[in-house]
Amino acid sequence: MEQSGTSALLQGAVQDLASDVVSALRGGDHLRMSGTGAVDEIEGSLDLAAVRVLGADLLLPHVLFPSPPDPEAVAVFRKTVETFPPRADAAPTVKWSHWAMSRTLRRFDMPLSGAPEAPGASFEDEAAEPDAGWLEEATWQALTHQLAVLAPLALPAEDCAVVRAARRRPVDLARGFVRAVRRRDWQQAAGAGRWLTLLDGVPETLGLEAGLDFVELMGGNDPRVALQVQAARVMRTAGALV
DSSP: OHHHHHHHHHHHHHHHHHHHHHHHHTTOSOOOOTTOOOGGGTTTSHHHHHHHHHGGGGGHHHHHTTOOOOHHHHHHHHHHHHHOOOOTTOOHHHHHHHHHHHHHHHHTTOOGGGSOOOTTOOGGGGGSOOOOHHHHTOOHHHHHHHHHHTGGGOOTTOOSHHHHHHHTOHHHHHHHHHHHHHTTOHHHHHHHHHHHHHOSSOOGGGOHHHHHHHHHHHHTTSHHHHHHHHHHHHHHHHHHHO
16 A cells, blocks of 8 residues: 555656646746756655656756756756666666666756766766667567657657667657557557657658647546657747758
């Protein structure tokens, strides 16, 4: 029961953070770290764990609308990267999520040297990409699932092994998007849709824009679904203006 309660609290904290990001992407208030308090007071808290779950998307508004992040948000973000280094036997998606967060810090020229690092962690080592070979042989169903988990890597002008794998398989990802919608897996559909927004070679018959509208309608009460849909819209608009 206690574990279930903790899980529910974590899920709520993640949704609160995602709601903040959605608000910022929609042009609302600046991204805020609701309820986190001072960084020194939240080490090991659910708030820090929630940042780890949301990952690099926490600072997404500042990536898509270039602006300096709030120092408190950056401090919590950096602390999360330092506190949760992936283990050697961690799943590939965990390693890539950590890499994405580290790359976001480098994007804003904010290395990890300001605080003690976790044992064995080295910010310089974070520049090396994890292996992405497992995506090359993944079925289209597995590919869609993995890329949806790694949606924070779906950014304009981003280049890494995961992005290159996605670029090679737009039709497979489109199939996965349709499958996720049919299965009512709105988080997976939204994440796949965000990737498809950036890819060339997506079948016109997919009707991606209408599909994303439907995903938002059906799953938009979940802030994590709304985040991915809104990110896709912002990137689509930016691409149309280029």
